[in-house]
Amino acid sequence: MNLDYTTEELAFRDEVRAWIKQAYDPELKKLMSQSKNGYLDKAGQVKWQKKLAARGWAAPGWPVQYGGPDWTPTQRYIFQSETAAAGCPIVSPMGIAMVAYVIMEYGTEAQKQSFLPKILNTDECWCQGYSEPGSGSDLASLQMSAVRDGDHYVLNGSKIWTTHAQWADWIFCLVRTNREAKAQSGISFLLADMRTPGISIRPLPSLDGPIDGEQEVNQLFFENVCVPVENRIGEEGLGWTYAKYLLQFERGTAYGSLLRYLLAKIRHIAREQPAGNGGRLIDDPDFRRRYAELAVRVEAVDAAEMRFFSSVESGAAIGAMSSMFKLVGTELQQALSELAMEALGPDGLPFVQDSFAEVRGREAPVRPIPDHAAAVTPLYFNYRKTSIYAGTNEIQRNLLARHVLSSAGVRG
Structure with missing residues (x-):
């Protein structure tokens, strides 16, 4: 297997990098530094997605007839890798990555003409x-x-x-x-x-x-x-038939770029956070081992997604693979957020104390939090739900057992 990029693919990578450098402006970066889950506030999210739409890159998975960029699986991989490496915002999936596919597959021509262009351009x-x-x-x-x-x-x-x-x-x-x-x-x-x-x-x-x-x-x-x-x-x-079709896309949403974003966030924290011996956390052998173990798992998911997207674009059905990615991807999200919290140590406590104060109806005290610690604790709490939404991970295991193991003749 040749894993090297072709000359054309390297040129595309450089094109993506140049576009990110121009489009991902300081205002968006500042908003992203405070994000607890890779998304921005509405104004920031719309601004970013409109920039993508103007470049023709808002919906990598869409067919060309509806405004997709006609990328190869490798180009999609390059784009996701480069945006993740740059810490770019995640595209809100509700329109582009979820309901749009149902409209394309089951909607009337009038519905397609009415909704899809507005979804693509984030007008709605x-x-x-x-x-x-x-x-x-x-x-x-x-x-x-x-x-x-x-x-x-x-x-x-x-x-x-x-x-x-x-x-x-x-x-x-x-x-x-x-x-x-x-x-x-x-x-x-x-x-x-x-x-x-x-x-x-x-x-x-x-x-x-x-x-x-x-x-x-x-x-x-x-x-x-x-x-x-x-x-x-x-x-x-x-509606149940259409909902199951949509859930394949919700559960199968690409995790590789998000997981790479989390890895980069942890790496940044570890470079800034002091270790117990007076050095930096990034130089601690135990931390580096744990980070490396998660990085290997992220690479495995990334490689599996590449193979998955390639097969889907060749006409294969998504099927139970979406359950596998939902299960593995969300468990990795939680594991990465846990390591980020551990890396942060006591610097994560002010947010916890302030959050509980607000929930109990008291004014939250103002406490200093290092810049590299911003949004880490909210991210940890936010990702507790990932193993529940879009069908709990227990349900995904049942689906995999029913549709993969049983069809392969595996018996308990």
Whole structure:
């Protein structure tokens, strides 16, 4: 196997590096230094994604006919590696990496023409309406109703843990359109304008703290919300099929670039953080060993993703591979955030104390935190959820056992 880049690929790498140097400006870098999870506030996120869209690089996985860049798997790898190495923001996945694929596969031509260009250019931001109070991992038990009334559905119910709902212009929702059918068969997939009367948002504060003054997750309430029937994706009652298709992309979102970003963050902390012997943490043999072990695991995920994307672009189905990447990727996210916290040591305590003070309704004391320690503790708390969302990691293990091991003839 030849692992060297071709002359054309090296030229593309240089092109990406030059673009990053110009586009990733000091304002965005400052915002990113305070990010707890690789994302920015809404203004920063839109600014970054519009720069990508203007260059034609916002949606590496999209078909050319919808605005994708027509990259080879190697070009995608180079782009992800270079943006991660530079510490660039992560593209918000709700529109570009999630609902867009459902619209492409199952939407009408009118829906494609209406939504896809705005998603690509970040003219409209999206959020996801799946989980409900009491219907998280058992998503098929969702209860939010959508009753047909002429040319509209009338929605009543609640969605919870809705990331960045306060920023979103649109939401893609799973709703129950038939209570008589079995659980999965009575669900439909709707697109709703977040400005529709009857939708209200309640923030859900969390210990990882707000992003630039705003929380990350919310609970939504729908009271007699009218959504046009033309905003339904596909057929009524087949929403579960479309949701499973989308989940393959949510679970299979590329982890390599994010994991490399985390490795770089830990490396920066270790270079700045003093060790017990008076030197730098980066020179401590035990720390270097633990860092190297995680770096090897990240490289393994990266290599597997390259093979995966190559096979998908050749026409192979995503299938259970998305569960494998979700499982391995999120466990690595947590392991890296844990090492970052350990590297930070006592410098992480002020955030914990201040966060608890705010939750308990007391004014948080102002405490100095070194620049290299910014956002590390929030990142640690934020990543506790990665093994839960998009289907818990226990569910992913069950899916892998059912669809991979059983098909291979493996028996317990």
